[in-house]
Amino acid sequence: MLGLVTVGCVLLITVYLIVSGIPAIREIGLIKFLFGTKWASTAAEPSYGILPFILTSIYGTAGAIVIGVPIGFMTAVYLAKIAPPKIKTVMESAVSLLAGIPSVVYGLVGMLVLVPAIRNLFRVPDGSSLLAAIVVLAVMILPSIINVSVTALEAVPKEYEDASLTLGATPLETYFRVSVPAAKSGIAAAVVLGVGRAIGEAMAVMMVSGNVANMPSLFQSVRFLTTAVASEMSYSSGLQRQALFSIALVLYLFIMMINAMLNFFLKRNKEGR
Amino acid sequence: MMPNKKLSRERRGYIGLMRTLMAVCASLTCALVLFLIVYVLIKGVPNITWELLSTSPSYLTQRIGILPDILNTVYIVIATLLVVLPLGVGAAIYLTEYAKNQKIVSVIEYAAETLSGIPSIIYGLVGMLFFCQFLGMQTSLLAGALTLVIMNLPTIMRTTQESLKTVPQSFREGAFGLGAGKWRVIHTVVLPGCVDGIITGCILSVGRIIGESAALLFTAGFAHALNGFFKGLTSAGATLTVALYVYAKEQGEFDVAFAIAAILMGLTLLINLAAYLTQRYFRRKKAL
Numbered sequence: 001m002l003g004l005v006t007v008g009c010v011l012l013i014t015v016y017l018i019v020s021g022i023p024a025i026r027e028i029g030l031i032k033f034l035f036g037t038k039w040a041s042t043a044a045e046p047s048y049g050i051l052p053f054i055l056t057s058i059y060g061t062a063g064a065i066v067i068g069v070p071i072g073f074m075t076a077v078y079l080a081k082i083a084p085p086k087i088k089t090v091m092e093s094a095v096s097l098l099a100g101i102p103s104v105v106y107g108l109v110g111m112l113v114l115v116p117a118i119r120n121l122f123r124v125p126d127g128s129s130l131l132a133a134i135v136v137l138a139v140m141i142l143p144s145i146i147n148v149s150v151t152a153l154e155a156v157p158k159e160y161e162d163a164s165l166t167l168g169a170t171p172l173e174t175y176f177r178v179s180v181p182a183a184k185s186g187i188a189a190a191v192v193l194g195v196g197r198a199i200g201e202a203m204a205v206m207m208v209s210g211n212v213a214n215m216p217s218l219f220q221s222v223r224f225l226t227t228a229v230a231s232e233m234s235y236s237s238g239l240q241r242q243a244l245f246s247i248a249l250v251l252y253l254f255i256m257m258i259n260a261m262l263n264f265f266l267k268r269n270k271e272g273r
Numbered sequence: 274m275m276p277n278k279k280l281s282r283e284r285r286g287y288i289g290l291m292r293t294l295m296a297v298c299a300s301l302t303c304a305l306v307l308f309l310i311v312y313v314l315i316k317g318v319p320n321i322t323w324e325l326l327s328t329s330p331s332y333l334t335q336r337i338g339i340l341p342d343i344l345n346t347v348y349i350v351i352a353t354l355l356v357v358l359p360l361g362v363g364a365a366i367y368l369t370e371y372a373k374n375q376k377i378v379s380v381i382e383y384a385a386e387t388l389s390g391i392p393s394i395i396y397g398l399v400g401m402l403f404f405c406q407f408l409g410m411q412t413s414l415l416a417g418a419l420t421l422v423i424m425n426l427p428t429i430m431r432t433t434q435e436s437l438k439t440v441p442q443s444f445r446e447g448a449f450g451l452g453a454g455k456w457r458v459i460h461t462v463v464l465p466g467c468v469d470g471i472i473t474g475c476i477l478s479v480g481r482i483i484g485e486s487a488a489l490l491f492t493a494g495f496a497h498a499l500n501g502f503f504k505g506l507t508s509a510g511a512t513l514t515v516a517l518y519v520y521a522k523e524q525g526e527f528d529v530a531f532a533i534a535a536i537l538m539g540l541t542l543l544i545n546l547a548a549y550l551t552q553r554y555f556r557r558k559k560a561l
Contacts, residue, residue, distance in 0.1 A: 004377075005360055006384040006430070009423045013391065013399045020402060074298035082295070091299070093545060094306040100541040101309065102484030104517045105534045109309060111521065112316075139305060146302070170280070172288045200392025202487040203514075207522055226394045226487075233398070233491055248398050252391070259390045263383075 014252075021249030024048070024242035033246065039213040039228075048243045050228070050250065056216040057225045057254075060130060060205070061198040064137035068198075069191055071138075072145030076190075079146065080153035081175045092150075099143035107207030110136040115208055124219045128210030131218050136204050141194035148193055152186020153179055189265040196258045199251070202226035225251045310538060317535025320528045329499045337520075337529050341499045345414060345510035349493065350482050352418035353425065354475060360422070361429030362471060368430075369437040370459055389427040396424050397488040405492060412509045417493030424488060425478040432477065436470025437463065469555035473548060480544040483537065486514035495519055513537055 025033050028048050036049015079088055111128075114135055119127035156179045164174040180187070202224075210221025211231050223231070229244050229251070236244055280288075328338030364381070372378045400420030401412075410416040440463050448458040494509030497516070511519065513533055521530035 004381065005364060006381055006388060006426055009426065010384040010387050012403065013395065013423075016399050016402050017395070071298045071301060074295045075302045078295045078299040083299075091303060093549065094303060097541060097545050098302075098306050098309075100480050100484065100545055102486065102514050102517075102537050102541070104486050104514045104521075105309075105313060105537055108517065108521050108527075108530055108534050109312060112527065113312070142302060142305075170284070170288055172291055173284070176291055196390050196392075200390075200394070202392065202394040203518060207518070226392060229394055229398065230487060230490065233401075245398070248395055252395055255390060255392060255395075256387075259387055262390070263386070 017249045020245040024246040052215045053225045053228045056222045059216045063134035064198045068138035068141045072142045076146045076149035080150045103204040107204035110208040129219045130222045133205045133209040137198045141197045145190045145194045148190035152183040156182045185265050185268045192262045202230050313534050313538045317531040320532035341497045342516040346512040353421045357422045365430050365433035385427040393488040397491045401491040412494035417489045420492045429474040432470045432474030436467035440466040476548045
């Protein structure tokens, strides 16, 4: 029966989020809440529109994927197929180290290296921006993408590759035109996992993104769904607090969607063999 | 591997392009890891002083010390492991040894997967609502630890389960054949065979607990008071990561923040090394 504890935990989280998230949505109105473009929770006439947060989260995640996935994917192919064993062990431990570094450390380095760099490079008044968050997120999702892709690539049956080599393809062509397509649902799972990581990250993003509820643009200070919850929670009350729970509910729904996608790809990966 | 002269120009171009891309990306990843480690250590290590490590902060003398934060981290690691180990290992044993109903097993496994995908900020929020407010624990290390229990449950469960599966079925059958009961078989034959999985799970969890911050912000709080273990559990306290965040973002004390970052980096290195060494140790032992 101990196993049911996990089910209980999931139920607990779901129920709590729904129960505490619904009242504010009801009071504000679903359309106004989801698609309102102005968030001014502490103003005299408060308005609670979270479209800026939703869009920022989507753009930020998309940006991180655009930067992180190609780098992670190429590194994974190298690690899985080409790297000599010694280099492979060293690099794999480096990658797992990258996964183990606490997110606040990423945030700190981003704050003191990336943010000034962006300010000087693009001549904008403040470097705390969507761009900084995207770069930090791209680095943070690298380990998950690399690890899952490497596992998928290593599981490709050797016969496929041998057949391709016998037909006259060079090793490199074989890896990219035979092994990669064969592992594609595993790699898709890696990307989805990366999306989940990026959309759920709070602390590192909070430290580099500036935290102003603007509509997203690359060089402006922005606020994500996660940071919206984290930054106002400590001093919120009343409807504002309830609205924060509603934001968490929206975030939770996003994550559930991503989880369902992940399961779909993983299952297909298993059935493909 | 030599570029074949007989290949068409397009193919050679493709191969060359892919090879360069791969080299660039792989070295970029390495460079990144190296940069992060070296940068944090160079900025942080000079700021680690004995005074910083061994005192608690005081506004009177303008002193900043992180001893309470270190202790809080230790407390929270111990408290979390104490609760999560029996739960996780028990659940794993139930799933692989007892469960007959496939439906329940798949529901539990699905739940565990869902749990591992939920972002830590949501754990923090629910932890705050449930443990701090509903169960009346206030913001305390205990509430933080219990939140982390939920977070780490899937990790412990999965690693234990995986190593339970590697214990050969014949071991169990042999023990049953000698007349041992189910529970006796499990705790004399099966469990010793999967110690490695449990230890690896523990190490991974310790790493996650030390690195966690978003879930602790609202459940364990920011206080820097110096307490004993039991007193500490019931009062609010910041762990190292939360302290780093507060010093860097809210007080602008970057020297202290980097010192903490360097300590955290050292711990991460240590934990990775420990995980690697235990895995190798047990693999060798099994090979014998």
